[in-house]
Amino acid sequence: MNALKRVWTIAATALWRGYRRPVNVLVGIGLPLFFGVVVSSLFAGSGNETRAVVVDLDGGPAAQAFVKGLEATPMQVSRSTRAEAEEQLAAARIPLALVLPEDFSASVAAGHPHLELLHGPTYEPGGLVERRARALAASLATGRPAPELPVRTVPPRDMADADRYPYLRIVFGFYAMFALSTLMHQAYELHEERENGTLARMLALGVPFAEVVAGRALALWLEGAVQGAVMIGATAALGAPWLGAGLPALALSVLATLVCASGLALAVAGVTRTAAQVNNVAVLGSTAAAMLGGAFWPLDVVPEYVQKVGHLSPVYWAMDSLREAFAFGGPIVGQAQALAVLVLMGVLGAAVGVTGLRRLAG
Amino acid sequence: MTQATVERTETGGEPPVLAVRDLVKRYGHDTAVDRVSFTIYPGETFGLLGPNGAGKTTTLALIAGLLRPDGGDVIVCGHSLRTARRLAQRHLGVVPQDIALYPELTAVQNMNYFATLRGLFGAERRRQVEEALELVGLTEHAGQRVERFSGGMKRRLNIAVGLLGRPRLLLLDEPTVGIDPQSRRHILDAVRSLAAAGTTVLYTSHYMEEVEYLCRRVAIMDHGRIIAQGPLDEVRALAGEAVVLRVPWRPALGDGDMDASQLRNVLQLPVETVDSELRIVLPTGAGQAPEVLNALVRLGISVDGLRIEAPNLETVFLALTGRALRD
Numbered sequence: 020m021n022a023l024k025r026v027w028t029i030a031a032t033a034l035w036r037g038y039r040r041p042v043n044v045l046v047g048i049g050l051p052l053f054f055g056v057v058v059s060s061l062f063a064g065s066g067n068e069t070r071a072v073v074v075d076l077d078g079g080p081a082a083q084a085f086v087k088g089l090e091a092t093p094m095q096v097s098r099s100t101r102a103e104a105e106e107q108l109a110a111a112r113i114p115l116a117l118v119l120p121e122d123f124s125a126s127v128a129a130g131h132p133h134l135e136l137l138h139g140p141t142y143e144p145g146g147l148v149e150r151r152a153r154a155l156a157a158s159l160a161t162g163r164p165a166p167e168l169p170v171r172t173v174p175p176r177d178m179a180d181a182d183r184y185p186y187l188r189i190v191f192g193f194y195a196m197f198a199l200s201t202l203m204h205q206a207y208e209l210h211e212e213r214e215n216g217t218l219a220r221m222l223a224l225g226v227p228f229a230e231v232v233a234g235r236a237l238a239l240w241l242e243g244a245v246q247g248a249v250m251i252g253a254t255a256a257l258g259a260p261w262l263g264a265g266l267p268a269l270a271l272s273v274l275a276t277l278v279c280a281s282g283l284a285l286a287v288a289g290v291t292r293t294a295a296q297v298n299n300v301a302v303l304g305s306t307a308a309a310m311l312g313g314a315f316w317p318l319d320v321v322p323e324y325v326q327k328v329g330h331l332s333p334v335y336w337a338m339d340s341l342r343e344a345f346a347f348g349g350p351i352v353g354q355a356q357a358l359a360v361l362v363l364m365g366v367l368g369a370a371v372g373v374t375g376l377r378r379l380a381g
Numbered sequence: 382m383t384q385a386t387v388e389r390t391e392t393g394g395e396p397p398v399l400a401v402r403d404l405v406k407r408y409g410h411d412t413a414v415d416r417v418s419f420t421i422y423p424g425e426t427f428g429l430l431g432p433n434g435a436g437k438t439t440t441l442a443l444i445a446g447l448l449r450p451d452g453g454d455v456i457v458c459g460h461s462l463r464t465a466r467r468l469a470q471r472h473l474g475v476v477p478q479d480i481a482l483y484p485e486l487t488a489v490q491n492m493n494y495f496a497t498l499r500g501l502f503g504a505e506r507r508r509q510v511e512e513a514l515e516l517v518g519l520t521e522h523a524g525q526r527v528e529r530f531s532g533g534m535k536r537r538l539n540i541a542v543g544l545l546g547r548p549r550l551l552l553l554d555e556p557t558v559g560i561d562p563q564s565r566r567h568i569l570d571a572v573r574s575l576a577a578a579g580t581t582v583l584y585t586s587h588y589m590e591e592v593e594y595l596c597r598r599v600a601i602m603d604h605g606r607i608i609a610q611g612p613l614d615e616v617r618a619l620a621g622e623a624v625v626l627r628v629p630w631r632p633a634l635g636d637g638d639m640d641a642s643q644l645r646n647v648l649q650l651p652v653e654t655v656d657s658e659l660r661i662v663l664p665t666g667a668g669q670a671p672e673v674l675n676a677l678v679r680l681g682i683s684v685d686g687l688r689i690e691a692p693n694l695e696t697v698f699l700a701l702t703g704r705a706l707r708d
Contacts, residue, residue, distance in 0.1 A: 021500060028497045032483075032490075039485040216481030220542070223445045223475040224498050225467050 025226055029234025034241050037205065046204070047242065048249050051197040055250040056257065059189040071152075072116040074101045074137075079124030081159055088155045089117075095317075108137055117152050132156035187259055187345070188338055192314025194250050195276050195337035196305050198243045202284035203301035205242060209235050209288050209376060210297075232285075232376055236369065239281040247273045268344035271354060275361035276337040282365030282372070283333065289375025308332040336360045395423050398458055398472075398550045398581040399444065405452030406439055406605075413439040415605040416453070421550070421583060421598075426576045428596030428613075429585040430694055436605035437585040438478055441554050444583070445475045458549055474548030478555040480535045481542075484528035488519055488538050491527060492545065499546040513541040516571050533564020540568060544575070551575065553584045557591060569594060589694035601698055608701050613694075620692035620700045622666035626673060627688040630659040639680065648676055651699055662699045663689075 037043045071094045075082050090096050099107070104116035118135035120126075126133035134156050136149060209232070212218035221231055251273070255261050261269055287304070291297050309315060311325070312334025318326045329335045340357035399421040406414040414436045421427045431437050442448045444455050446466045455462040457469035482491050492510040501509055514520045517537035527535060540556055553572065557565045572595055576582055586592055592599055593613060600610035609616050644659070645652040650673065651662040659682075663669040667689050674684050 024502075025498055028494065032486075032494050036483055036485045216477045216479040217483065219442070219445075219447050219477060220475065220481040220495065221498055222447055223470060223473065223477075224495065224546075225470040226498050 022227075022230055025230050026234045026237060029221075029226075029231060030237035030241060033208065033235060033238035034245075037208075037238075037242060047197075047201045047246060051193065051201075051246055051250050052253055054193045054197065055190045055254050059186060059193060059254075071096045072099050072104050072107065072113050073097070074099055074104050074116055074118040076101070076121045077119045077123035081124035081127040082119045084159055085119060085123070085152075085155055088159070089151065094151070104137060115149070127156070127159050132159065186254075187261065187263075188342060189314065190250060190254050190259065191272070191341045192309060192312065192334055192338050194247055195280070195312070195334040196309035196314050197250075198246060198276060198280040199283060199308055199333065200301050200305035201246060202239045202243055202280045203287045203297060203304065205239055206235070206284035206288035206372075207291070207294055207297040210292070210294070228377070229373075232373055236281055236285055239284050240277050243277040243280055244273070247277070264341075264344035268354060269341070271358055272337065272340040272344065275340060275358045275365075276333070278365035279333045279337070279361040279368070280365070282368030284368075285372025285376070286368035287372070289372035308334045311335065313338055333361060333364050336364075396459065397422050397456075398425075399583065400456040401440075401444065401453070402456070403453035404440065404443055404450050404455065406436075406443055406448060407451045413605050414443060414450075417602070417605070417607055418453075419600050419607065419610055421581055423549075423581055424576070424579050425598060426572065426582040426584060426596045428592035428599035429583060429602060430587065430589060430592045430599055430698075431585075431602035432587055432698075435587075435602040437587075437602055438554055439605075440602070441475075441552050441583070441585060445473060445552060446470050471546070472549045474543040474546065474551040476540050476543035476551065476553045476556055478558060480539050482527050482535065482538060485526065487524050487526050488514065488530075488541075489523040491538065492523075492542060495542045496545045501545060509545055509547065513544040514538075516544065516574060517541045518567055518571075531561070531564070533560040533567070536560050536564060537568060537571070540571065548580070550581045550583065553582060555586055556584075557586070557588065589698075593694060599694065601694065601701070603698070603702055609697060616697055617692055617694065620696040623662060623664045623692055623696035623700050624667050625690040625693065625696060626659075626661040626663055626670055627690060628659045628661070628674075628677065628682070628684055629686050630654050630657055630682075644680070647680065648673060660695075662696055664699060 037047070071089055073086055073089070073096050075086065075098060086096050086098075099116065101118065104113070104118075107113045108116060115136060115138040118137060120133055120135055122133055134152060136152070209218070212221075212231075218231065222228060251259075251261050251269070287297060287300050291300060309332075311329040312318075312332035313329060314334050318329050318335070321329075336357045340354045340361065343354050343357060397420045401417060401419050404414050404417040405412065417436070417440055419427070419429075429437050429440065439448065443450050444457070444462075446455075446462050446469065450463075455469070458472040460469035460472070462469050483494070486494070489510060492513065493506065496506045496510055511520070514523055517540055519534060519537055519541065522530070522534065527538065530538065536556060536558075540553070543551060543553070556572075557568055560568075569591060572582060572584065576595070582595075584592065584595055596613060598610070598612050599616055600607045601616065602608070609619055639647070641652050641654045641659075648661065650664075653660045659677075661673055663673065670687070670689060674687065677684055
């Protein structure tokens with residue numbers, strides 16, 4: 020019991036001290052808020068996701084619903100004629116095109132959607148566009164999951180918030196980036212505690228080093244939670260439909276992102292020795308993670324190998340967990356992979372961090 | 382190096398609060414603490430004196446359980462730091478040399494924080510925080526942020542934190558470094574009050590006046606080793622014939638343009654400047670004084686007063702090491 024009290028005291032005091040420094044409030048809350056409210060709007064206004072080329076030969080209500088649903092997943096859907104699509108495919112400018120044949124609406128009404136897929140040499144079977152197209156077609160036909168199709172087992176979300184999703188995606192990407200950056204900076208305070216003598220003082224009082232680290236980790240986690248609450252709360256107040264996929268899905272995305280960010284922050288504290296090193300890792304690391312993870316632009320616009328590298332970024336998985344929840348319904352089912360990766364990254368980071376921080380205990 | 386021990390057992394039947402036995406700490410090939418042994422009994426204020434870098438702080442860190450010794454052991458109130466570190470630490474109050482406080486917090490917030498970590502809660506915490514703040518004279522500043530404190534006030538608060546939990550043994554590491562005379566006096570009085578109330582104190586300093594003022598028994602450290610220890614009078618007697626010549630020192634009023642280290646080189650004697658005063662150690666006694674005074678006059682220093690001081694710990698250190706305590 021006393022151990023828990025000590026851990027909580029260390030965490031709460033660290034958090035309180037942090038917010039008594041104006042620069043921390045500015046960097047930890049003000050800047051993310053600015054990015055969440057202002058910069059995200061600019062980014063979101065610059066265009067949706069790209070990629071899917073649709074040849075609509077049907078033009079019926081089901082075809083329109085299909086295109087709208089695809090845009091909501093989100094994708095930038097460009098309409099094309101069959102000839103143009105084939106020309107682009109031949110030139111390898113696009114990997115595939117979806118063809119809604121003349122009987123598409125009728126086939127949907129009959130419960131057996133008919134959908135064609137044209138692809139060129141760079142196409143990988145079972146890719147994102149194909150999976151989502153299949154899922155959408157199935158749900159349009161049945162109104163519920165289509166077990167015979169090897170796609171998601173939940174139907175697409177209500178499309179009411181579809182046009183706002185790109186904005187949410189960008190805000191959440193920035194949130195993940197700022198969580199990484201802020202928590203990495205704050206993790207350095209363990210080094211400051213050692214330099215200022217307060218760590219030695221705590222240890223001399225008989226507080227186990229593990230409790231000090233646990234208290235600091237909890238403080239990091241709480242700081243990230245406050246940051247998330249501010250960014251999401253402020254944008255929600257401005258009308259962002261954060262609960263479009265349900266509160267549990269949103270909460271899981273935030274929690275997993277925090278576990279990951281605080282674990283990686285401990286790792287940075289564990290492997291660095293100076294404030295300059297921490298600054299470099301925090302700034303470069305979080306920015307690179309955001310760029311590779313798709314916070315600044317959709318990954319669809321970058322080369323395929325960069326997309327693969329992006330899978331190493333926690334920002335990618337943070338955004339993926341939210342996207343999957345919005346596109347296929349949350350919580351858990353669509354998000355499971357992303358949540359597992361985030362938690363794994365956090366646990367591995369914490370293990371590295373705690374190992375490295377043992378040297379501070381003397 | 383001379384090893385002078387004039388230790389005398391003053392147990393009075395009570396077991397020691399602190400027993401340091403053959404303590405060793407090495408950093409690579411350097412030995413920071415070399416077979417250090419001493420014992421402190423209940424109610425004593427024991428002085429650990431030595432120049433900067435002598436190993437005092439490392440010794441205190443070993444006693445506080447912050448470093449693992451490479452040899453020897455420390456027994457605090459019967460508990461070995463090797464086998465029962467947490468139990469031993471419960472009896473210790475540590476006042477580090479650096480100001481180990483959070484500047485963004487107020488004095489009372491700092492106190493409450495460390496008190497909670499010490500295991501104090503509720504009314505008991507409040508009582509002990511108030512008592513400690515009162516002892517160091519900071520009650521009126523309890524709600525003020527530490528970053529607005531003067532250096533002396535920070536040092537006093539640093540001590541107050543060390544008093545939380547009413548430790549049986551208080552470790553004070555150079556608690557008066559870099560502060561104004563008023564705060565220094567306040568701290569020394571506070572330590573005396575604690576000792577009078579029965580708290581055992583281990584006081585380290587390189588200010589021999591403070592150690593002489595507070596302590597009945599002392600140990601002198603140099604290069605990681607204890608070179609002399611015992612009751613103050615008996616350690617003082619180790620100085621032999623050496624005395625200290627004290628001369629007013631006012632360079633701003635034309636007392637030459639030399640500093641202490643230059644004077645040391647010219648006179649070939651240990652020289653210090655302390656509180657507008659030159660202190661020159663005369664190893665062979667007062668008979669050296671005329672020769673030294675003539676030399677000072679030749680250097681343009683107006684000798685308008687002088688005092689020859691009886692042997693003190695400074696002169697003991699000189700006699701044992703050939704160097705001034707503050708070198």
